[in-house]
Amino acid sequence: MLSKLFPNVALNYNIFQNSIVQTVEMLIITGIISFLISLIIGVLLVVTKKDGIASNPVVWNILDKIINLFRSIPFIILIAALIPLTRVLSGTAIGVKGTIFPLIVGIVPFFSRQIESALNDLDQGLIESGQVMGLSTFQIIKSIYLKESISNISRVTTITFISLIGLTAIVGVVGGGGIGDFAIQYGFQQNEQDATFACIIVLLVIVTIVQIIGTLVSRKTTH
């Protein structure tokens, strides 16, 4: 059946399988690292803003400007610009190993903004009630900002992961491996239309799984 519908995929089945593994690998590694970094930056943006619980205009302005700078660079250009730095950090600029760094730099600014808006959505009254209880800044971040935003954070994380899937496909252009790479090499360069379709189906499945998990977490944490 596979060889009938997708003859070229069947022919390179091992490579195809491998590229799926690579995409999943990129998603998981980049996802976890960028989630942690973005969570920290998002929290910093919210607490250091004007009227924030640890207002600090200098920190806020620096973060704000850096994020805007990186968000204005198209990802494909960013990859190219980062190559020297990627080589230093990962030892290589190609393959899965070479894509992790640019992927993180590419997604963190967007992800941080998403986390920031998720946290800003929280009712200001909840934060105030934390302050009147005599909780410290750290306790308010942990017990109110993060705890009460779990549902919102999982929603924006889903959105970000779906964007990240898009970025993992783009790194294929520069030989980053994964589904994108497969689609370019076989679907585009060798004009094997069925390979392109197979890649679309795989990406669709991954997006759906991410969406389902996101919705589940969000629903489980909303009362």
Add this chain to the structure above:
Amino acid sequence: MTEENIITFDHVSKEFTRADSKEKLQVLKNINLKIHKGSIFGIIGYSGAGKSTLIRCINGIELPDTGKVDFEDIEINHMPKKQLRETRKEMGMIFQQFNLMPSRTVFENVALPIKYSKQSQQQIKDKVLELLKIVGLPDKADAFPSTLSGGQKQRVAIARALVNDPKVLLCDEATSALDPQTTEDIIQLLRRLNHELDITIVVVTHEMQVIEELCDDVAVLDKGKIVEQGDVYSVFVDPKTPLTKKFIATTSKLNLPDEVLNSNLLKLHDNDLLVKVTYISSKAIEPLISAISRKFNVDANIIVGDIKILRGKPLGGLVIILSGKQSDVSGALSYIKEKQVRTEVLASA
């Protein structure tokens, strides 16, 4: 009630700079207040009068530009952060919108302020369950706030505000989002807590009914200034400023609207006078009515009566039509005026 002050405001002023116009807005103007330990102190004003800012100066959420706020003779507005946090634990606060954590159960909400304290899990559990019993929700520990009614949410918020055994409970429009019956219940609960726990309560509201039923002392706030203050009974029987009168009018049925005054419902004949008689002391009005009818041979026809007992003293009065011979009516009127009641002629024939 002792006369010891637990909170004092000394020449407190504060400005906000409006973000849009850079215009400076004076929210508090030279506020001087003394709140007695163990009392219930009410602050009333329209929205925008600065009430919320004022109450937030007590726990240092807002800091005054000039002047000082003392809590038990320690200045709030120059405290180091850590000491301020510790001091806040001695003051509970409840809000109009309750501000319960939606992802936490009632139990977890009440336990939140002591979550990071040194108390053991068992101690926390005992404390929380005891408080839920006090506020009348012993069986709601595992419920989520979204399943509770407004009144129940406010009870949970009260339990949460009390979990640190505070000396002061600050209430920011705590009943404004509740229906009249629930407001009544919450007022009763607050009175009981004041009584049983000997906790000082500071209430900010725009509802005169809350002041009337709950507070011992009241301050009227208008555009950032305290225009009148005193014990609730004296302010109610003898309001000095138009704003205070306006607020009190909302709780009294004695204020006949102009449509009624000008309508045919109140037909005044010949020498008739429409008179409002109100209490300014505990001297009763009713014997006065029968006295004038006997002494002056006038009819005193009661149109509206609104008499209630406030802090054990009568409050309110009557609107009556006096009719009879001219000399009798004016004689009766001057007789009433000599007594310890306030008399106001609303209309004459």
